[in-house]
Amino acid sequence: MDKPFRGPELNEAVQLYVKQYIIEHNLNGGDPLPPENQLAEDLGIGRGSVREAIKALQSLGIVEVRRGHGLFVREYNLDAILENFTFGMRFDPNTLLDLLEARILLERAAIEDTILRIGQEELEQLEEVMASWKKCVRAGKSYKELDEEFHRILYSPLKNQTLMKLFEVFWIAFENLDVDIIQQSNPEEEFETHQAILNAAKARDTELARQLLVEHFSHLQNRANLALQMDGRDNHRS
16 A cells, blocks of 8 residues: 555555456456455455455445355445445434335336337237236236346346346335335236236337326325325324
C-alpha cells in the first residue's frame, strides 16, 4: 500500500484492492482469487485485516469463501440490495409499497418491448406454465412459483440480466414477508389475468397487455395495503 491505513480506512483499502484485482485480471464469477495469506503478504498487512475485508466483500455478494477450497469471485448478484429491502420492509411497512410500486413501473416500461420481441419458444414455455398453474388452482395448491416463472419467461426476450435479477430480488423480498399478498388473492382470477396477458402477448397487443398488467398490479397494491392493515402495522400512505 502507498500509505499506512488503520481501522475502517484499512478495511476499505483492502476491499478496493480486491475489487481492482478482479477487474484488472478480467475475472468472472467462479474464478479463484489469491488466498488470504497471499493478499496479506502482497499488501504488507496482517491476515486478520484481510479476513475482515473479505467478510465485508462477502456481505456485498462480491466474493465467496469455499471452505477447504479458497476464495472465489461471486457471480453478479444483488444480494446487498435484497438484504436492505428485506430489512426495510420489516422496519417500515411503506417500504413494501415502495418496492411494489418500483416493480410496477419497471414492468409497465418493459412490457411493450418484450411483447414485440417475444418468440414462439417463450410463448410455448408460457403455455406450459399456465397449464401447470391451472392444475394447481384446481387442486388448491400454491402457484407462487409459477407466477414468478411466468414473469421471468415473459421478460426473458429483453436479455437484460440486471432487470431479471431485480425481479428476482422483488420475489425473494416478498417471500420473506410475514404477510402473504399473493395467496390472499382469488386463485381463479389470478389465473385468468395471466392467461389474458399471455393471449395479448400472442396477439402482439401491447396496449391490452399493459392494461391487464396495470389492473393486476392495482389489485396487488390493494391487497398489500389490506395485508399490512390486518397485520397491525401503521401505514401512512393516503
